[in-house]
Amino acid sequence: STREQHIRRHRATSNICTNETLIALMGAMHMSLLGPEGLEHLATRNMTACILAKQKLSEISGISLPHFASSHFNEFVVELPATTSECLAYLEGEGIIGGFDVSHWYPEKTNQMLLSVTDQTSQHDIDRLIQSLSNWTKEVNA
Numbered sequence: 001s002t003r004e005q006h007i008r009r010h011r012a013t014s015n016i017c018t019n020e021t022l023i024a025l026m027g028a029m030h031m032s033l034l035g036p037e038g039l040e041h042l043a044t045r046n047m048t049a050c051i052l053a054k055q056k057l058s059e060i061s062g063i064s065l066p067h068f069a070s071s072h073f074n075e076f077v078v079e080l081p082a083t084t085s086e087c088l089a090y091l092e093g094e095g096i097i098g099g100f101d102v103s104h105w106y107p108e109k110t111n112q113m114l115l116s117v118t119d120q121t122s123q124h125d126i127d128r129l130i131q132s133l134s135n136w137t138k139e140v141n142a
Helices: 003-007 016-058 084-093 123-141
Strands: 075-079 112-116
Touching: 016 075, 016 123, 084 112, 084 123
Parallel strands: none
Antiparallel strands: 075 112
């Protein structure tokens, strides 16, 4: 913490250093508990979920993966047949938390969504996402 926070504690407006340290400490603890083999296993689970999601998404008519051949760890971009905001609203109605609307960073890319899958993403989660996106694309293309 800064000297200023000790002197004027009641007026301090930031504790970002404390928050960053806490997150770094939690990450270090998690990695040390996993050990080298556990960390490798975790990374493999992340990558496997990513590959599975990409393969299944590539089979949906109307959805493309512009960077399919590129290497991905657990995030990738999906190109949709309509705006990402429409897709996210549909997914929310299905009880699914969708991806990130890329147009927040790149305003011209209104139909691209960044998806992320992790070791916490189950086969069932991926199947629900695929089914919902498949249903949505059928509605959009109808």
